Amino acid sequence: MTPGAVFALPSHSSSSRARESDIEADRATDKALLETLGVIAADFEKAVDKYKKLDGKAKHLQAILEAVQVALQCGICERLHGDGVTFHECGHTAGGTCVRDAFRRILEQRLPAVVGFPISRDELRQIANQILLFGGDPNIFFSYPCPLCLTTIRRVPATATGLNNVLMDLRPTLATLHDGDGGSSGDDGDVNVIGSNFFCGLFLELEA
Ligand SMILES: [Zn+2]
Numbered sequence: 001m002t003p004g005a006v007f008a009l010p011s012h013s014s015s016s017r018a019r020e021s022d023i024e025a026d027r028a029t030d031k032a033l034l035e036t037l038g039v040i041a042a043d044f045e046k047a048v049d050k051y052k053k054l055d056g057k058a059k060h061l062q063a064i065l066e067a068v069q070v071a072l073q074c075g076i077c078e079r080l081h082g083d084g085v086t087f088h089e090c091g092h093t094a095g096g097t098c099v100r101d102a103f104r105r106i107l108e109q110r111l112p113a114v115v116g117f118p119i120s121r122d123e124l125r126q127i128a129n130q131i132l133l134f135g136g137d138p139n140i141f142f143s144y145p146c147p148l149c150l151t152t153i154r155r156v157p158a159t160a161t162g163l164n165n166v167l168m169d170l171r172p173t174l175a176t177l178h179d180g181d182g183g184s185s186g187d188d189g190d191v192n193v194i195g196s197n198f199f200c201g202l203f204l205e206l207e208a
């Protein structure tokens with residue numbers, strides 16, 4: 001045994017104890033770090049989960065909006081109308097004003113130049129009687145192709161108020177989805193419930 005070894009023993013033992021306590025302290029720090037990391041990871045997973053749920057909701061909402069938009073988009077001018085009408089014959093929806101103008105143009109082309117566009121039911125009946133007298137069929141004369149599927153439309157379209165109300169509720173959201181193109185000028189921002197005379201002169205069927 002060397003004298004150095006005698007002296008070294010206590011110092012070795014104390015330094016080894018110090019190292020052990022260092023290791024223990026390191027272990028404690030590691031454990032705390034791991035725990036913190038675990039908490040962060042759990043939080044992150046929760047956040048990801050939340051985001052996924054939100055994303056799912058957003059996608060769902062967007063799908064609804066798209067469906068509403070498709071249902072309300074006018075088949076004639078491709079804009080969203082506040083005066084949508086639905087055809088009984090095929091279920092398609094289009095802007096009331098666009099439908100009326102388009103059907104009016106068709107009827108005006110069919111009418112002889114000397115006969116003006118009927119502005120009352122009496123005038124319409126007179127024209128219908130004339131057509132009958134000449135062996136024609138007023139039902140064919142006063143019928144129009146659906147702008148979307150060409151189904152023959154003979155009945156006064158119904159006002160699509162339910163869908164229009166949905167659209168009005170969703171209008172601010174739709175505007176944010178479409179911001180940039182400055183589409184919502186607001187000139188057709190109101191729901192126009194179509195009056196009983198809206199399609200006057202276009203259909204043989206009595207308007208409800
Ligand atoms: Zn339109």
Ligand SMILES: [Zn+2]
Pocket residue numbers: 087090091092146147148149150151
């Ligand atoms: Zn149709």
